[in-house]
Amino acid sequence: MRIIRLANFDDNRVKALLTRHLEGMHANTPADHVFALDWSGLQKPEITFYALWEGDDLLGFGALKELDPRAGEIKSMRT
Secondary structure, three states, X not given: OEEEEEOOOOOHHHHHXXXXXXXXXXXXXXXXXXXXXXXXXXXXXXXXXXXXXXXOEEEEEEEEEEEEOOEXXXXXXXX
């Protein structure tokens, strides 16, 4: 069964996937167009960082940024 829950910043699986995500973004995107959030960006109060799990397997993650009570934007996403 797949479950979405808040991402644990101390989980090595989450750290590894975020590292891979950031490396890929910087390797394949012009430097002035990389908008992926790093650890400090994902831990800001307006950001909620989620992870998708199937048992003990991390399937992906995504972050949402609250712009106001009725609007937000999708930030970092990786599967």
